[in-house]
Amino acid sequence: MANRWCIVRQMARENDVRPVPGARSATDVQQDRRPGSESFGTRLRRLRVTRRLSQQQLAAHLGVSVPAISAWEKDRTRPRHGRIEALGALLDVSTPELLGTDGGEFSPDMLAESRAHIARVVGTTPDKVRILIEF
Secondary structure, X not given: OHHHHHXXXXXXXXXXXXXXXXXXXXXHHHHOOOOOOOOHHHHHXXXXXXXXXXXXXXXXXXXXXXXXXXXXXXXXXXXXXXXXXXXHHHHOOOHHHHHOOOOOOOOOOHHHHHHHHHHHHHOOOHHHOOOOOOO
């Protein structure tokens, strides 16, 4: 009887944190890029190294910490929009080039499709999903 109780308790513990059906982890999303495309962090590092700038120099120019630059390059976090513009100017590239977009990827249905996908993942209706884009 004690063994069965331990198994039930272990199953309950394992089930305390379950992934949402159909949800994808951040790692899955990062790996789901078009072949040949590079992440923001990889692109930032490549551009920084090409311009012969250290993380410390880049951080000093932008008024941020070296760990912030490292986190950006490792795709752990992303800079705010104002910093992205400053990064582009410092690295002598356009914002779309820095972000890896050419502006042609957006379609009118993209937000509706994204809203529907998010609704399915969290189990609600698309009209209850709000997408906020900050510039």
